[in-house]
Amino acid sequence: MTLEQLGVGETGIVKEFTDLEMSVKLMEMGCLPGESVRVSRIAPLGDPIAIHVSGYQLSLRRFEASTIILQ
Amino acid sequence: MKADIRVALVGNPNTGKSTLFNALTGLNQKIGNFPGVTVDKKIGYSQLPDGRRAEIIDLPGTYSLYPKSKDESIVFSVLAEKATELTPDLVIVIIDATNLKRNLLLYTQVADLKIPVIIALNMMDQAKKAKIEIDVELLSQRLGVPIVPVSARKLEGIEQLKNIISYANKLALQMDSIDVKTLAPALIADISEEIDTDNPYFALQLAHQHETLKFLTPAQSDRIEELEHKHSFHSQKAQATETIARYNYINDVLYDTVHTPVTAHDESVSNKIDKILTHRVFGFIIFMGVLLFMFQSIFAWSAYPMSLIEDLFVWIEGGLRSVLPGGPLADLLIDGVVAGLSGVIVFIPQIAILFAFISILEDTGYMSRVTFMMDKIMRKVGLNGKSVVPLIGGFACAVPSIMSTRTIENWKDRMITIMVTPLVACSARLPVYTLLIALVVPHKNVWWIFNLQGLALTGMYVLSLVSAVIVAYVMKFILKARERGYFIMELPVYRMPRWNNVLFSMYERSKTFVLQAGKVIIAVSVILWVLSSYGPGNRFEKIEQTYSQPQYTKTMTPDSLKRVISTEKLENSYAGVLGHTIEPVIKPLGFDWKIGIALITSFAAREVFVGTMATIYSVEGDADKIDSVQDKMRNAKNPQTGQPVFTLAVAFSLMMFYAFAMQCASTVAVVYRETKDWRWPAAQFAYMTVLAYGASFLVYHLLK
Numbered sequence: 001m002t003l004e005q006l007g008v009g010e011t012g013i014v015k016e017f018t019d020l021e022m023s024v025k026l027m028e029m030g031c032l033p034g035e036s037v038r039v040s041r042i043a044p045l046g047d048p049i050a051i052h053v054s055g056y057q058l059s060l061r062r063f064e065a066s067t068i069i070l071q
Numbered sequence: 072m073k074a075d076i077r078v079a080l081v082g083n084p085n086t087g088k089s090t091l092f093n094a095l096t097g098l099n100q101k102i103g104n105f106p107g108v109t110v111d112k113k114i115g116y117s118q119l120p121d122g123r124r125a126e127i128i129d130l131p132g133t134y135s136l137y138p139k140s141k142d143e144s145i146v147f148s149v150l151a152e153k154a155t156e157l158t159p160d161l162v163i164v165i166i167d168a169t170n171l172k173r174n175l176l177l178y179t180q181v182a183d184l185k186i187p188v189i190i191a192l193n194m195m196d197q198a199k200k201a202k203i204e205i206d207v208e209l210l211s212q213r214l215g216v217p218i219v220p221v222s223a224r225k226l227e228g229i230e231q232l233k234n235i236i237s238y239a240n241k242l243a244l245q246m247d248s249i250d251v252k253t254l255a256p257a258l259i260a261d262i263s264e265e266i267d268t269d270n271p272y273f274a275l276q277l278a279h280q281h282e283t284l285k286f287l288t289p290a291q292s293d294r295i296e297e298l299e300h301k302h303s304f305h306s307q308k309a310q311a312t313e314t315i316a317r318y319n320y321i322n323d324v325l326y327d328t329v330h331t332p333v334t335a336h337d338e339s340v341s342n343k344i345d346k347i348l349t350h351r352v353f354g355f356i357i358f359m360g361v362l363l364f365m366f367q368s369i370f371a372w373s374a375y376p377m378s379l380i381e382d383l384f385v386w387i388e389g390g391l392r393s394v395l396p397g398g399p400l401a402d403l404l405i406d407g408v409v410a411g412l413s414g415v416i417v418f419i420p421q422i423a424i425l426f427a428f429i430s431i432l433e434d435t436g437y438m439s440r441v442t443f444m445m446d447k448i449m450r451k452v453g454l455n456g457k458s459v460v461p462l463i464g465g466f467a468c469a470v471p472s473i474m475s476t477r478t479i480e481n482w483k484d485r486m487i488t489i490m491v492t493p494l495v496a497c498s499a500r501l502p503v504y505t506l507l508i509a510l511v512v513p514h515k516n517v518w519w520i521f522n523l524q525g526l527a528l529t530g531m532y533v534l535s536l537v538s539a540v541i542v543a544y545v546m547k548f549i550l551k552a553r554e555r556g557y558f559i560m561e562l563p564v565y566r567m568p569r570w571n572n573v574l575f576s577m578y579e580r581s582k583t584f585v586l587q588a589g590k591v592i593i594a595v596s597v598i599l600w601v602l603s604s605y606g607p608g609n610r611f612e613k614i615e616q617t618y619s620q621p622q623y624t625k626t627m628t629p630d631s632l633k634r635v636i637s638t639e640k641l642e643n644s645y646a647g648v649l650g651h652t653i654e655p656v657i658k659p660l661g662f663d664w665k666i667g668i669a670l671i672t673s674f675a676a677r678e679v680f681v682g683t684m685a686t687i688y689s690v691e692g693d694a695d696k697i698d699s700v701q702d703k704m705r706n707a708k709n710p711q712t713g714q715p716v717f718t719l720a721v722a723f724s725l726m727m728f729y730a731f732a733m734q735c736a737s738t739v740a741v742v743y744r745e746t747k748d749w750r751w752p753a754a755q756f757a758y759m760t761v762l763a764y765g766a767s768f769l770v771y772h773l774l775k
Contacts, residue, residue, distance in 0.1 A: 021307055021555065025139060026559060029173065040345075044351035044352075048443060054173055055169070055170050056561060058562065059561075059562050060558055061558045
């Protein structure tokens, strides 16, 4: 399953990425394989979403979240 | 200014980097540009305890040396280029103590370039509050660099940091972080030989970034490209491997130096605030409220200082006129230069107020929430969540709003925002609209509460926003993106604004505007003055001669004589001649040559329209009195047909023209200043003129 499919408050652990270019940016921001991520909220219009990862809050679009595969 | 040591300030966004920069340098800073790009270069000076002077360069905030935007690409090139006037002797990496892990990534990259480096560990107080325990001593030993705990907001640790700067080594003593060579051994060896460097990470970075680095010769860059092919180097894969290796190293380092509790305290407070501020209903209501308050304040709070500035300049002009001997030189100084200067200074209140708000919104972390909430809507029309603020600010004035688009990282989104912001009905259009609406729209109520005139004015405002959105949507397909659009963005913890930073930003933006856009505005003002105060041949002398004849001097009061003369002169000036010249072009819009003159003179600023109308129609008494201008305009008849000049069709056609045309020299100047390329303001001027002509033509023929 991908990060996009998680609901608010749900947690997952990053396994791998489907988009290499995106993965480089995400990993720089601390979103690495093995890290636990929690969806903290969804924007009022349904996109983007905010996740809690490596000690801070990161927002990303649904499309970007869909490139993150969870364990 | 000479300095003994050059220090570069590097760090992630939202780490308090600019607060630290301000704390180190005070007001002793200047803003320029990095060569060849539109990125602001902030340089300041700091007196060290040993009496030496340090020059401090504030580099754009970034999460990594691999750039995601043009701004960020500056960081590596400044750090890596040898022996330039920017090459730092020392790098301070500022690190947010509440988020050590992510912040250390950039540190390890900088450290591997083997430039002497020290760490400023900021927000120690926040880390303590969040019960994050950091063994600074041990961490410093592990990394092999001095670490100075600071609180930039509370000005704690700044002296200590200055001390460490003055003791700093000329040699880089930090430990190696990862074994860079294993990432691409053969390629690194070849590049090191080619470029003659003994730093493997520098060589590896060249492999990644050689295409955008200006300090490499084309031959060198081509050679690196060849080497990449030879060793089948894949930049993104290598970056991914490197990042993972770095985080492994960081985890090792942090394992016994930092202890973090499961939930950070600050985050949970932030979470509660977020629940309200990004709520699906309250979120938007609060945001609308904030915008409304901003918009109102820019209008209301700037009114008084603006009229003070205007009065001051009237007083200066009066003073100069009584001191200087009359003549063209005095007129040039007073009506050209001083008037232009006043046109520049008068913007300062609006700029300062807008930037006070923006800096508060950014400092508190609310701006990222706005982006978070608005991204979906704004993306549909080719804009960005952050475009909301410039667009709404445009209702007050496009000048500060365009300056504020710098918060938009994505190049394409920012350009589109800059291109459409001048369409939003700014306050300078208001006098034009009120004059024309009052002229042709009856003052009566419809449906009991709605005033017809008010509705017309509201219509103009709505139209402006709608047209900005439509143009943005069209431009989305015209402009090519330079970078892939991301929305991977940190939502920083809510914090109190730093009032010092707010003041700095007000001061800084006002100064930049006056110094950089001011030149163009004064130049345009002087040109317009020449156009409207001189005429071809001896027309002006003839006018003077005619009116010095007794039938005029005897029958008319000196005041009315003066008025008639100035009307005649304006009609016969170059501006008047130009008005006649463009008449065939503007006739299809319903405009005569007199309106043509007003279009020309109000090129620099829309509100000049009212004054020009007053002069053209020789309004008696106070030209600022809108009522008297209106009366004259209402009675104006077309000499050929005998019909009134200002019909409903003409007035609305004229309003359309003012709604769409780029009648503002300040905006042109500021767009150039923000884009560093004359083609942008030129393109903007062109499309807006076409739009204005089209809209006026359409409206005139529909209403005629």
